[in-house]
Amino acid sequence: MGNHRKALRTTTVGAVSATLIAGSVLGFAPTAQAASNDVRFVDITGDGGTVLKGNVVTPSGADGTRRYPLLVLPTSWGLPQVEYLAQAQKLADSGYVVVTYNVRGFWQSGGQIEVAGPPDIADASRVIDWALANTPSDARHIGMAGVSYGAGISLLAAAHDKRIKAVASLSGWADLIDSIYSQRTQHVQAGALLDGAGTLTGRPSPEVQQVFKDFFASNLAKEPDLIAWGRKRSPATYIDEFNKNGTALLLANAWGDTIFPPNQYVDFYEKLTGPKRLELRPGDHATAELTGLFGLPNDVWTDTERWMDHYLKGEDNGIDREQPVELKPRSSGGYEGYPDWKSVGATQRKIDLAGTTTIHANVDSGADGGVIFLSSILDQIAQVPPIASIPLLPRRYAAVWQSPRYAAAQHIRGTAKLHTTLTPTKESGTLVAYLYDVGPLGLGKLVSNAPYTWHGLTPGKPFGVDLELFSTAYDVPAGHRLAMVVDTVDPLYIEHNPSGAQLTFSSPAEDPSYVSVPLREQ
Structure with missing residues (x-):
């Protein structure tokens, strides 16, 4: 079994390399278009003085005389800060200040990979502080969004920072343990992908390295520690905070997500009492959002903008009156709307x-x-x-x-x-x-x-x-x-x-x- 896992992880790292090359092309492809609109590449001081590499896109003609809603986008696992430039440009064109940043431990940002640990959550608040001090952003209208790792960090940040009024969590997680250790079973390909990408593009902390080691070794003696580690990094742990804050949460995922299966999102969604929307589509991890990162038409990003327009700008675009559960079946083309999850499979x-x-x-x-x-x-x-x-x-x-x-x-x-x-x-x-x-x-x-x-x-x-x-x-x-x-x-x-x-x-x-x-x- 040990040789099998080693071979699997080696193969997966190769797949990760190819994915990251594609991701880099994906991220850099829209740069030329966005650069003509005064994109600023900046250094932001995160928690404990850690330097986070970011970029800022502001609405055309912004002169400091008015304030705009702020959107903060943390990067996905293993991707550089230019990941969201195409979408950032679109959002800026429609009246948002957009700040995207490379999460700690990856690429040129400082620090070590903490897997959405307390330093990552504190970083998100420091990025908001920086944006309010250095951009024409409005402290009363702040949202966060992201894909994958950025989605999880956005949710966790909203549970800890009441200033965040709306979140679009795209291909993220609500329960980290239920995602990659469901029913006490290690999802080995998912774990190997995350481990390989983290090692290839970043600097995992000693704690994270030990967690992966125990995960692959099936170390039952460490199982309680693994579960506690994952619970701290799971938005579902903070359901009371979300409900108390009334954060408007858009959750989007794919039916075939092999990193974060949809069940754990559904359970989280059902417990929310504030404004909420659940969207599930065909695909695997982050594939439903992919074309939008190139700036192409994309349902997920369209609904993300509509969600923010309503809950940050106050636009009456009808998204709050639509059925809150939107499903696109794997074997047919149209969307289906439901009033709640229990009505889906009645x-x-x-x-x-x-x-x-x-x-x-x-x-x-x-x-x-x-x-x-x-x-x-x-x-x-x-x-x-x-x-x-x-x-x-x-x-x-x-x-x-x-x-x-x-x-x-x-x-x-x-x-x-x-x-x-x-x-x-x-x-x-x-x-x-x-x-x-x-x-x-x-x-x-x-x-x-x-x-x-x-x-x-x-x-x-x-x-x-x-x-x-x-x-x-x-x-x-x-x-x-x-x-x-x-x-x-x-x-x-x-x-x-x-x-x-x-x-x-x-x-x-x-x-x-x-x-x-x-x-x-x-």
Whole structure:
């Protein structure tokens, strides 16, 4: 397993390098256009005297006689400060002072990578202080926005700084632990990508280096420390502060985000009581926002500007009267609006997982969640998710249940849930559940998946498993069926099955096993 992880991380660093080269092109491409509009590159003193490299774009003709709403944009993980120049120019043209800055520890900014720790949150407030003192910005109308790392920092900053009235969090996280350590399972490709990009473009702090080391080593003794570390960096921890402040929060993410899956955003959204909007679209991490960073038309950035126009400028553009939950299904073109998340999958249809099935662990059956970025991008562009031949999956290593064929299309919306009884032969283990759309020839297209890990249980003693799959919006054509597949190995995750382990799934009469599928009401 150690050699496997080392190879994976080496491969991932190569992928990171290619991504960053593309990101640099992405970031620098709009520079020539923006530079003609008096972009200032500045040094901003952050927390503890750390120098943060930033740039400022002001509205054309600003002469200091009037004040403008301020938007602060922290950079994404591993990208330079020019990342947002195209959008900064557009926002400045519409009447904002825009300050973007490279977060500490990356590129030319000072300090070390803290993964949205207290110094990063303090930095955001220092950037606001600097902008109020050095630009024609209005202290009464301050917002923050960002993609990925910038999204998480923006949310955390708003929880700690009441001056921030509105946030657009794009492809960010609400719960860091639930994102990359869901159900006690390390999302190894996601972790390797973050670790590799941080090492390649920045200076991880000793604490961050130790966290990644413990994460990849599956150090259970350090698990409480890892969870505490992640909770401090999770906006969901500060839900009371958001609700007390009444911050207007726009949360946008992709169905196939392999860094920050949508479930944790949804749970956070449901607990908010202030102005809020949730948008979910096809794609992977930060791919839905990508064209907007080139200055091209983009739904995510359009709604970000509309959100800020209403909550910072006071414009009556109607965004507050629209349905607050906006979904774009993976398999159709139009948006769907809902009054709240519970209305998304209002109908539940159960598939019975009858009988008793035993599988052997430690072998990949051929059912898997794909490859980080690549698989969900293919799904976004060509509607080609990971595919498996369901009839050919080896039943020695994969448990398979199928529904009858559906006479009418099934519009899956929301979070499918697996409930089963499991009897393991070892005290620890991992299973991965997959929901497939199976066509007439038996080829299954991946609808959703999720991992589940346990430790310290009694071998041979059955226990209940309740697992939420990653939320999605997918249309199953008429004449197809759904299949639930469970195996024990997936390249996306670290598995914890000892050699020779077997898993037995049963469906006791007093507690039947099933998968509950959320469907849109017709």
